[in-house]
Amino acid sequence: MRIRCFKALRPAKADAPVISAPPYDVVNTEEARAIAAGNPLSLLHVSRAEIDFAPGQDPHADCVYAKAVENFRKLVDTGRLSRDAEPGLFLYEQEMNGRRQRGIVALCLVEDYDKGTIRRHEKTRKDKEDDRTRLTGDTSANLGPVFLTYRDDAAVSAICAEALASEPLFDFVAEGGVAHRGWRIPRSAELEKAFAAVPRAYIADGHHRAASAARVGRERRNANPAHTGEEDYNAFLCVLFPASELRILAYNRLVTDLNGLSEAQFIAALAKAGTLSENANPVPLGAARVSVYIGGRWLGLTFSEPHGHDPVSSLDVSMLQDRVLAPVLGIDDPRTSERISFAGGIRGTAYLEKEVDEGRAAVAFSMYPTSVEQLMDIADADQIMPPKSTWFEPKLRSGLFIHSF
Numbered sequence: 070m071r072i073r074c075f076k077a078l079r080p081a082k083a084d085a086p087v088i089s090a091p092p093y094d095v096v097n098t099e100e101a102r103a104i105a106a107g108n109p110l111s112l113l114h115v116s117r118a119e120i121d122f123a124p125g126q127d128p129h130a131d132c133v134y135a136k137a138v139e140n141f142r143k144l145v146d147t148g149r150l151s152r153d154a155e156p157g158l159f160l161y162e163q164e165m166n167g168r169r170q171r172g173i174v175a176l177c178l179v180e181d182y183d184k185g186t187i188r189r190h191e192k193t194r195k196d197k198e199d200d201r202t203r204l205t206g207d208t209s210a211n212l213g214p215v216f217l218t219y220r221d222d223a224a225v226s227a228i229c230a231e232a233l234a235s236e237p238l239f240d241f242v243a244e245g246g247v248a249h250r251g252w253r254i255p256r257s258a259e260l261e262k263a264f265a266a267v268p269r270a271y272i273a274d275g276h277h278r279a280a281s282a283a284r285v286g287r288e289r290r291n292a293n294p295a296h297t298g299e300e301d302y303n304a305f306l307c308v309l310f311p312a313s314e315l316r317i318l319a320y321n322r323l324v325t326d327l328n329g330l331s332e333a334q335f336i337a338a339l340a341k342a343g344t345l346s347e348n349a350n351p352v353p354l355g356a357a358r359v360s361v362y363i364g365g366r367w368l369g370l371t372f373s374e375p376h377g378h379d380p381v382s383s384l385d386v387s388m389l390q391d392r393v394l395a396p397v398l399g400i401d402d403p404r405t406s407e408r409i410s411f412a413g414g415i416r417g418t419a420y421l422e423k424e425v426d427e428g429r430a431a432v433a434f435s436m437y438p439t440s441v442e443q444l445m446d447i448a449d450a451d452q453i454m455p456p457k458s459t460w461f462e463p464k465l466r467s468g469l470f471i472h473s474f
Contacts, residue, residue, distance in 0.1 A: 070186060070219065070267040072175035073304055074156035074257050078210070078471040084110065084149055085239035089249070089468040092213050093117055094197075094277070098128065104244075110149060112468035114140040116204070116212050129200055134207045141208050150471065158257040159470060160232040161308050164248040165463045170314040173229060173260070174214065174251070174470050176304035177270070179286035182279060186269050187217065188448035191276045191456075201281035209474050211282055211306035213467030215275035218441060219267050221311040228260045239469065247463040251470075270309055271448045273441075274461045279305065289474075301474030308465055312441045318414030318460040319352075319438045321421055322389070323430040325408045328399040332364050335397065335432070342392040344371040351418035353437040359389055360435040362418075362425050367435075380446040385437050386455050393434075404456045413460035414438065 080088040087108060093116040096104065102120040105111035114121060118137035119128040126133065144150045159174035181187050205211065232252035240250045254260055272279055282305030289302035327335045339345050339361065349360045349369030361368040372388045381387055394400040394409070403409050410430070412420055421433035439459050447454055 070264055070270050071178055071181060072158070072173065072261055072264045072307075072309070073178070074158050074261060075176045075301075075304070075306075075472055076153045076156050077159070077174075078145065078150045078152050078473055079238065080150055080468065082237075082239050085249075085251075085469060086241040086243060088112055088144065088149060089243070089466040090116065091244075092275075092464055092467055093201075095464055099124075110144065112144075112212060115144070115208065116467060129203075134203055137204055138207050141210065141212075150468075152473075156257075158254045158260055159238070160229050160252045160254055161465070161469070162248075162250040162252075163463045163465075164250075165246070168316070170310055170316075171229065172216075172308040172310035173225075173254070173264075174306075174308050175264075176472060177215070177217070177307045177309075178304050179283045180298075180303070182283045182305075185451075187279070188269055188271045188445075188451075189276060189279075190272065190444055190448045190452070190454045190458075192453055193277050193280045197277045198280050198284070201277050202284045205281050206285045206288065209302075211278070211472040213275075213278060214306045214308045214465055214470065215279045215282070216273045216461065216465055217270040217307050217309045218273045218312045218315055218445070219270045219309055220445070221313050222263070222267050224263045225260065225267065226311060228256050228263060229254060231255055243466065245463070249466055249469065270307075271445050273310070273315065273444065273459070274464075282306075301472070304472070304474075306470065306472040312445065315441050315461065317438045317441060317444070318462055319436040320386070320457045320460045321412045321414060321416075321418075321436050322394070322403075322434040322457075323410045323412060323421065323424050324394070324398055324400065324432050324434075325410075325429070326431050328397065330397075335363070336368070338397045339368065339370055339393065342370065342397065343373065345369070346371070351421075351435055353385075353435060356385060356437050357388065358437055359385065359393075360418075362421055362433040362435065363431070365426065379452075380443060380450055381452050381454065384439060384443060384447075384455065384458060386439070386458050389434060389436070390455055411457040413462070415460065415462050 090112040101117040105113040162171045238251045346369040349367040357372045424430045
Protein backbone atom coordinates (compact mmCIF):
# COMPACT_ATOMS: atom_id res chain seq x y z
CA MET A 70 0.00 0.00 0.00
CA ARG A 71 1.09 3.50 -0.80
CA ILE A 72 -0.19 6.49 1.12
CA ARG A 73 0.70 10.10 0.43
CA CYS A 74 0.98 13.29 2.47
CA PHE A 75 -1.07 16.23 1.23
CA LYS A 76 -1.75 19.89 1.87
CA ALA A 77 -5.20 19.60 3.39
CA LEU A 78 -7.97 22.14 3.18
CA ARG A 79 -9.23 22.36 6.76
CA PRO A 80 -11.53 24.48 8.91
CA ALA A 81 -10.20 26.29 11.95
CA LYS A 82 -10.75 24.49 15.24
CA ALA A 83 -13.79 26.60 16.14
CA ASP A 84 -15.34 26.07 12.70
CA ALA A 85 -14.82 22.29 12.54
CA PRO A 86 -18.16 21.36 14.15
CA VAL A 87 -19.97 24.02 12.11
CA ILE A 88 -18.57 23.20 8.65
CA SER A 89 -18.24 19.43 8.93
CA ALA A 90 -21.29 17.34 8.17
CA PRO A 91 -22.54 13.77 7.91
CA PRO A 92 -21.64 11.96 4.67
CA TYR A 93 -23.89 12.89 1.76
CA ASP A 94 -25.22 9.34 1.41
CA VAL A 95 -26.55 8.80 4.93
CA VAL A 96 -29.06 11.66 4.74
CA ASN A 97 -31.76 12.36 2.20
CA THR A 98 -32.49 15.85 0.87
CA GLU A 99 -34.97 16.80 3.58
CA GLU A 100 -32.73 15.48 6.36
CA ALA A 101 -29.81 17.44 4.91
CA ARG A 102 -31.98 20.55 4.68
CA ALA A 103 -32.95 20.22 8.35
CA ILE A 104 -29.37 19.66 9.54
CA ALA A 105 -28.04 22.65 7.59
CA ALA A 106 -30.92 24.99 8.48
CA GLY A 107 -29.57 28.26 9.83
CA ASN A 108 -25.99 27.22 9.13
CA PRO A 109 -24.71 28.59 5.81
CA LEU A 110 -21.25 27.12 6.51
CA SER A 111 -22.38 23.49 6.58
CA LEU A 112 -20.64 21.38 3.95
CA LEU A 113 -24.07 19.97 3.10
CA HIS A 114 -24.52 23.15 1.04
CA VAL A 115 -21.80 21.64 -1.17
CA SER A 116 -22.35 17.89 -0.93
CA ARG A 117 -26.16 18.21 -1.13
CA ALA A 118 -26.51 21.60 -2.81
CA GLU A 119 -30.12 20.90 -3.81
CA ILE A 120 -31.03 22.03 -0.27
CA ASP A 121 -30.44 25.61 -1.44
CA PHE A 122 -33.31 25.30 -3.91
CA ALA A 123 -37.03 24.90 -3.46
CA PRO A 124 -38.35 21.45 -2.50
CA GLY A 125 -38.68 19.20 -5.52
CA GLN A 126 -35.51 20.43 -7.21
CA ASP A 127 -33.81 17.75 -9.30
CA PRO A 128 -30.55 17.11 -7.37
CA HIS A 129 -28.77 16.21 -10.62
CA ALA A 130 -29.58 19.43 -12.49
CA ASP A 131 -26.73 21.58 -13.80
CA CYS A 132 -27.76 24.44 -11.52
CA VAL A 133 -27.28 22.25 -8.44
CA TYR A 134 -23.71 21.34 -9.34
CA ALA A 135 -23.00 24.99 -10.16
CA LYS A 136 -24.36 25.97 -6.74
CA ALA A 137 -22.14 23.37 -5.08
CA VAL A 138 -19.07 24.87 -6.76
CA GLU A 139 -20.15 28.38 -5.75
CA ASN A 140 -20.66 27.35 -2.11
CA PHE A 141 -17.36 25.49 -1.99
CA ARG A 142 -15.44 28.41 -3.45
CA LYS A 143 -17.05 30.75 -0.93
CA LEU A 144 -15.77 28.60 1.96
CA VAL A 145 -12.26 28.74 0.51
CA ASP A 146 -12.27 32.39 -0.60
CA THR A 147 -13.54 33.62 2.77
CA GLY A 148 -10.89 31.63 4.62
CA ARG A 149 -13.32 29.29 6.34
CA LEU A 150 -11.36 26.48 4.72
CA SER A 151 -7.62 27.16 4.60
CA ARG A 152 -4.83 25.12 3.07
CA ASP A 153 -1.97 23.79 5.15
CA ALA A 154 1.41 25.27 4.26
CA GLU A 155 3.13 21.88 4.40
CA PRO A 156 1.93 18.42 3.35
CA GLY A 157 1.22 15.95 6.10
CA LEU A 158 -0.77 13.01 7.38
CA PHE A 159 -3.34 13.15 10.16
CA LEU A 160 -4.89 10.97 12.83
CA TYR A 161 -8.68 11.02 13.06
CA GLU A 162 -10.27 9.61 16.22
CA GLN A 163 -13.94 8.89 16.79
CA GLU A 164 -15.47 7.91 20.11
CA MET A 165 -18.95 6.45 20.42
CA ASN A 166 -20.42 4.91 23.56
CA GLY A 167 -16.99 4.80 25.15
CA ARG A 168 -15.40 2.97 22.21
CA ARG A 169 -12.65 4.61 20.13
CA GLN A 170 -11.28 4.05 16.66
CA ARG A 171 -8.36 5.93 15.11
CA GLY A 172 -7.55 6.14 11.42
CA ILE A 173 -4.86 7.71 9.23
CA VAL A 174 -6.04 10.53 7.00
CA ALA A 175 -4.01 10.29 3.80
CA LEU A 176 -4.18 10.18 0.04
CA CYS A 177 -4.33 6.83 -1.71
CA LEU A 178 -3.57 6.31 -5.38
CA VAL A 179 -6.03 5.77 -8.21
CA GLU A 180 -3.51 3.32 -9.65
CA ASP A 181 -3.70 1.18 -6.50
CA TYR A 182 -7.49 1.21 -6.71
CA ASP A 183 -7.41 0.20 -10.37
CA LYS A 184 -4.97 -2.67 -9.89
CA GLY A 185 -6.71 -4.05 -6.77
CA THR A 186 -4.25 -3.11 -4.03
CA ILE A 187 -7.27 -1.29 -2.64
CA ARG A 188 -9.88 -4.01 -2.65
CA ARG A 189 -13.65 -3.79 -3.05
CA HIS A 190 -16.53 -5.96 -1.92
CA GLU A 191 -19.56 -4.13 -3.35
CA LYS A 192 -20.90 -3.16 -6.74
CA THR A 193 -21.68 0.48 -7.39
CA ARG A 194 -24.83 1.96 -8.89
CA LYS A 195 -24.23 3.95 -12.05
CA ASP A 196 -26.56 6.81 -11.10
CA LYS A 197 -24.88 7.34 -7.73
CA GLU A 198 -21.42 7.01 -9.24
CA ASP A 199 -22.27 9.49 -12.01
CA ASP A 200 -23.52 12.01 -9.45
CA ARG A 201 -20.39 11.92 -7.30
CA THR A 202 -18.15 11.92 -10.38
CA ARG A 203 -19.81 15.11 -11.57
CA LEU A 204 -19.52 16.78 -8.15
CA THR A 205 -15.90 15.68 -7.65
CA GLY A 206 -14.93 16.86 -11.11
CA ASP A 207 -16.75 20.19 -10.91
CA THR A 208 -15.33 21.08 -7.48
CA SER A 209 -11.93 19.46 -8.15
CA ALA A 210 -12.07 18.12 -4.62
CA ASN A 211 -12.67 15.05 -2.51
CA LEU A 212 -15.12 16.51 0.00
CA GLY A 213 -15.46 13.33 2.05
CA PRO A 214 -13.02 10.48 2.63
CA VAL A 215 -13.25 6.86 1.59
CA PHE A 216 -13.34 4.60 4.67
CA LEU A 217 -10.59 1.95 4.35
CA THR A 218 -9.36 -0.77 6.68
CA TYR A 219 -6.17 -2.82 6.79
CA ARG A 220 -4.73 -5.65 8.83
CA ASP A 221 -2.95 -4.19 11.85
CA ASP A 222 0.75 -3.32 11.63
CA ALA A 223 2.64 -2.63 14.87
CA ALA A 224 5.13 -0.16 13.36
CA VAL A 225 2.35 1.89 11.77
CA SER A 226 0.37 1.94 15.02
CA ALA A 227 3.40 3.10 17.01
CA ILE A 228 4.02 6.10 14.77
CA CYS A 229 0.35 7.06 14.81
CA ALA A 230 0.20 6.93 18.61
CA GLU A 231 2.83 9.68 18.87
CA ALA A 232 0.30 12.19 17.51
CA LEU A 233 -1.80 11.92 20.65
CA ALA A 234 0.79 13.87 22.65
CA SER A 235 0.08 17.06 20.69
CA GLU A 236 -2.80 19.53 20.82
CA PRO A 237 -5.74 18.31 18.72
CA LEU A 238 -6.66 20.20 15.57
CA PHE A 239 -10.31 19.77 16.53
CA ASP A 240 -12.22 18.15 19.37
CA PHE A 241 -16.01 18.26 19.46
CA VAL A 242 -19.10 16.13 19.94
CA ALA A 243 -21.51 15.94 17.01
CA GLU A 244 -25.07 14.73 16.69
CA GLY A 245 -25.62 11.27 18.10
CA GLY A 246 -23.08 11.93 20.85
CA VAL A 247 -20.09 10.94 18.69
CA ALA A 248 -16.81 12.68 19.59
CA HIS A 249 -14.47 13.67 16.73
CA ARG A 250 -10.82 14.55 17.29
CA GLY A 251 -7.90 15.08 14.94
CA TRP A 252 -4.12 15.52 15.13
CA ARG A 253 -1.27 16.08 12.73
CA ILE A 254 1.04 13.03 12.71
CA PRO A 255 4.56 14.30 13.54
CA ARG A 256 6.55 11.72 11.54
CA SER A 257 4.41 11.70 8.41
CA ALA A 258 7.25 10.95 5.99
CA GLU A 259 8.30 7.93 8.08
CA LEU A 260 4.70 6.75 8.27
CA GLU A 261 4.50 6.86 4.47
CA LYS A 262 7.45 4.49 4.30
CA ALA A 263 6.23 2.26 7.13
CA PHE A 264 2.86 1.81 5.48
CA ALA A 265 4.54 0.13 2.51
CA ALA A 266 4.69 -2.99 4.72
CA VAL A 267 0.88 -3.16 4.61
CA PRO A 268 0.10 -5.39 1.62
CA ARG A 269 -3.35 -4.01 0.80
CA ALA A 270 -6.33 -2.06 2.07
CA TYR A 271 -10.05 -2.74 1.88
CA ILE A 272 -12.96 -0.39 1.26
CA ALA A 273 -15.16 -0.62 4.33
CA ASP A 274 -17.50 2.20 3.31
CA GLY A 275 -17.50 4.61 0.38
CA HIS A 276 -17.43 2.46 -2.76
CA HIS A 277 -19.16 5.21 -4.76
CA ARG A 278 -16.75 7.87 -3.49
CA ALA A 279 -13.78 5.69 -4.45
CA ALA A 280 -15.17 4.80 -7.88
CA SER A 281 -16.00 8.42 -8.70
CA ALA A 282 -12.60 9.69 -7.53
CA ALA A 283 -10.90 7.08 -9.70
CA ARG A 284 -13.04 8.07 -12.70
CA VAL A 285 -12.15 11.73 -12.30
CA GLY A 286 -8.48 10.82 -11.98
CA ARG A 287 -8.59 8.83 -15.23
CA GLU A 288 -10.48 11.61 -17.02
CA ARG A 289 -7.89 14.21 -15.93
CA ARG A 290 -5.05 11.88 -16.93
CA ASN A 291 -6.50 11.26 -20.37
CA ALA A 292 -7.08 14.98 -20.92
CA ASN A 293 -3.53 15.96 -19.93
CA PRO A 294 -0.92 15.33 -22.66
CA ALA A 295 1.81 16.27 -20.16
CA HIS A 296 0.61 13.77 -17.53
CA THR A 297 3.44 12.59 -15.25
CA GLY A 298 1.63 10.58 -12.59
CA GLU A 299 2.56 13.07 -9.87
CA GLU A 300 -0.48 15.32 -10.29
CA ASP A 301 -2.88 15.67 -7.39
CA TYR A 302 -5.73 14.18 -9.42
CA ASN A 303 -3.94 10.82 -9.29
CA ALA A 304 -4.89 10.41 -5.62
CA PHE A 305 -8.00 10.59 -3.49
CA LEU A 306 -8.83 11.20 0.16
CA CYS A 307 -9.05 8.22 2.54
CA VAL A 308 -9.09 7.39 6.23
CA LEU A 309 -7.41 4.06 6.96
CA PHE A 310 -8.31 2.19 10.16
CA PRO A 311 -6.60 -0.91 11.58
CA ALA A 312 -9.08 -3.77 11.38
CA SER A 313 -8.88 -4.54 15.11
CA GLU A 314 -10.45 -1.17 15.96
CA LEU A 315 -13.52 -1.47 13.74
CA ARG A 316 -16.91 -2.88 14.57
CA ILE A 317 -19.53 -3.73 12.00
CA LEU A 318 -23.17 -3.45 13.03
CA ALA A 319 -25.94 -5.62 11.66
CA TYR A 320 -27.85 -4.60 8.54
CA ASN A 321 -31.40 -5.78 9.19
CA ARG A 322 -34.18 -6.59 6.70
CA LEU A 323 -37.86 -5.66 6.50
CA VAL A 324 -40.28 -7.21 3.98
CA THR A 325 -43.62 -5.61 3.17
CA ASP A 326 -45.66 -8.80 2.59
CA LEU A 327 -45.51 -12.60 2.88
CA ASN A 328 -45.71 -13.30 -0.85
CA GLY A 329 -49.31 -14.51 -0.63
CA LEU A 330 -48.68 -16.83 2.33
CA SER A 331 -50.60 -16.77 5.57
CA GLU A 332 -48.60 -16.22 8.74
CA ALA A 333 -48.90 -19.94 9.60
CA GLN A 334 -47.77 -20.99 6.12
CA PHE A 335 -44.79 -18.63 6.27
CA ILE A 336 -43.71 -19.95 9.67
CA ALA A 337 -44.01 -23.52 8.36
CA ALA A 338 -41.74 -22.57 5.46
CA LEU A 339 -39.24 -21.06 7.90
CA ALA A 340 -39.11 -24.35 9.78
CA LYS A 341 -37.99 -26.06 6.57
CA ALA A 342 -35.23 -23.49 6.00
CA GLY A 343 -33.53 -24.17 9.34
CA THR A 344 -34.16 -24.92 13.00
CA LEU A 345 -36.95 -22.72 14.34
CA SER A 346 -37.40 -21.75 18.00
CA GLU A 347 -39.88 -19.64 19.99
CA ASN A 348 -39.13 -16.69 22.30
CA ALA A 349 -35.87 -15.79 20.59
CA ASN A 350 -33.60 -12.96 21.64
CA PRO A 351 -34.30 -10.01 19.30
CA VAL A 352 -30.55 -9.78 18.64
CA PRO A 353 -29.09 -13.08 17.38
CA LEU A 354 -26.52 -14.51 19.78
CA GLY A 355 -24.18 -15.88 17.11
CA ALA A 356 -23.47 -16.45 13.45
CA ALA A 357 -25.79 -18.55 11.27
CA ARG A 358 -28.73 -17.33 13.37
CA VAL A 359 -31.47 -14.87 12.45
CA SER A 360 -34.19 -13.47 14.72
CA VAL A 361 -37.53 -13.12 12.96
CA TYR A 362 -40.24 -10.72 14.16
CA ILE A 363 -43.77 -11.53 13.04
CA GLY A 364 -47.18 -11.43 14.67
CA GLY A 365 -45.89 -9.61 17.75
CA ARG A 366 -43.25 -12.21 18.69
CA TRP A 367 -39.64 -13.09 18.00
CA LEU A 368 -38.71 -16.44 16.48
CA GLY A 369 -35.19 -17.79 16.19
CA LEU A 370 -33.99 -19.37 12.94
CA THR A 371 -30.70 -21.29 12.94
CA PHE A 372 -29.16 -22.27 9.62
CA SER A 373 -27.03 -25.32 8.99
CA GLU A 374 -23.58 -24.28 7.80
CA PRO A 375 -23.16 -24.23 4.00
CA HIS A 376 -21.03 -26.87 2.36
CA GLY A 377 -17.61 -25.78 1.14
CA HIS A 378 -15.62 -22.70 2.03
CA ASP A 379 -17.05 -20.02 -0.24
CA PRO A 380 -16.80 -16.82 1.84
CA VAL A 381 -19.93 -15.26 0.31
CA SER A 382 -22.33 -18.18 0.73
CA SER A 383 -21.27 -18.50 4.38
CA LEU A 384 -22.49 -14.98 5.21
CA ASP A 385 -25.67 -14.84 7.26
CA VAL A 386 -27.19 -12.38 4.79
CA SER A 387 -26.48 -14.86 1.97
CA MET A 388 -28.06 -17.76 3.82
CA LEU A 389 -31.15 -15.68 4.56
CA GLN A 390 -31.38 -14.61 0.93
CA ASP A 391 -30.81 -18.08 -0.50
CA ARG A 392 -33.01 -20.01 1.94
CA VAL A 393 -35.81 -17.59 2.84
CA LEU A 394 -36.02 -14.33 0.92
CA ALA A 395 -35.77 -15.81 -2.58
CA PRO A 396 -37.49 -19.22 -2.31
CA VAL A 397 -40.15 -18.33 0.26
CA LEU A 398 -40.81 -14.60 -0.14
CA GLY A 399 -39.98 -14.33 -3.85
CA ILE A 400 -37.36 -11.60 -3.48
CA ASP A 401 -34.87 -12.67 -6.13
CA ASP A 402 -32.92 -9.42 -6.33
CA PRO A 403 -32.82 -7.37 -3.12
CA ARG A 404 -31.01 -4.58 -5.01
CA THR A 405 -34.08 -3.82 -7.10
CA SER A 406 -37.07 -5.24 -5.23
CA GLU A 407 -39.42 -2.64 -3.78
CA ARG A 408 -40.78 -5.20 -1.29
CA ILE A 409 -37.66 -5.20 0.88
CA SER A 410 -36.03 -2.42 2.86
CA PHE A 411 -32.96 -2.31 5.07
CA ALA A 412 -32.26 -0.85 8.50
CA GLY A 413 -28.80 -0.23 9.89
CA GLY A 414 -28.22 -1.86 13.25
CA ILE A 415 -27.83 1.56 14.86
CA ARG A 416 -31.65 1.80 14.78
CA GLY A 417 -32.03 -1.19 17.11
CA THR A 418 -34.65 -3.93 17.17
CA ALA A 419 -37.36 -1.67 18.62
CA TYR A 420 -37.47 0.02 15.21
CA LEU A 421 -38.07 -3.35 13.53
CA GLU A 422 -40.90 -4.14 15.94
CA LYS A 423 -42.53 -0.78 15.33
CA GLU A 424 -42.41 -1.15 11.53
CA VAL A 425 -44.14 -4.54 11.73
CA ASP A 426 -46.59 -3.61 14.50
CA GLU A 427 -47.72 -0.51 12.60
CA GLY A 428 -48.19 -2.41 9.36
CA ARG A 429 -45.41 -0.96 7.24
CA ALA A 430 -43.78 -4.38 7.10
CA ALA A 431 -45.11 -7.91 7.45
CA VAL A 432 -41.92 -9.44 8.82
CA ALA A 433 -38.53 -8.26 10.05
CA PHE A 434 -35.21 -10.08 10.18
CA SER A 435 -32.65 -9.12 12.82
CA MET A 436 -29.18 -10.16 11.62
CA TYR A 437 -25.91 -11.11 13.27
CA PRO A 438 -23.22 -8.69 12.05
CA THR A 439 -20.77 -9.55 9.31
CA SER A 440 -17.21 -9.51 10.66
CA VAL A 441 -14.33 -7.38 9.37
CA GLU A 442 -12.43 -10.61 8.68
CA GLN A 443 -15.27 -11.87 6.48
CA LEU A 444 -15.24 -8.58 4.58
CA MET A 445 -11.50 -8.89 3.93
CA ASP A 446 -11.74 -12.56 2.98
CA ILE A 447 -14.43 -11.81 0.39
CA ALA A 448 -12.44 -8.93 -1.07
CA ASP A 449 -9.31 -11.11 -1.18
CA ALA A 450 -11.30 -13.73 -3.09
CA ASP A 451 -12.31 -11.01 -5.57
CA GLN A 452 -15.95 -11.64 -4.78
CA ILE A 453 -18.87 -9.30 -4.13
CA MET A 454 -20.95 -9.18 -0.96
CA PRO A 455 -24.73 -9.22 -1.15
CA PRO A 456 -26.23 -5.72 -0.90
CA LYS A 457 -26.53 -4.18 2.55
CA SER A 458 -24.21 -6.65 4.26
CA THR A 459 -22.36 -4.20 6.51
CA TRP A 460 -23.20 -1.10 8.51
CA PHE A 461 -20.32 0.84 10.02
CA GLU A 462 -20.74 3.26 12.89
CA PRO A 463 -19.72 5.90 13.62
CA LYS A 464 -19.71 7.56 10.21
CA LEU A 465 -16.77 9.71 9.08
CA ARG A 466 -17.69 13.38 8.90
CA SER A 467 -17.04 15.25 5.68
CA GLY A 468 -15.26 18.60 5.70
CA LEU A 469 -12.72 18.03 8.45
CA PHE A 470 -10.07 17.28 5.81
CA ILE A 471 -10.51 18.02 2.11
CA HIS A 472 -8.22 17.14 -0.78
CA SER A 473 -8.42 19.52 -3.71
CA PHE A 474 -6.62 19.11 -7.03
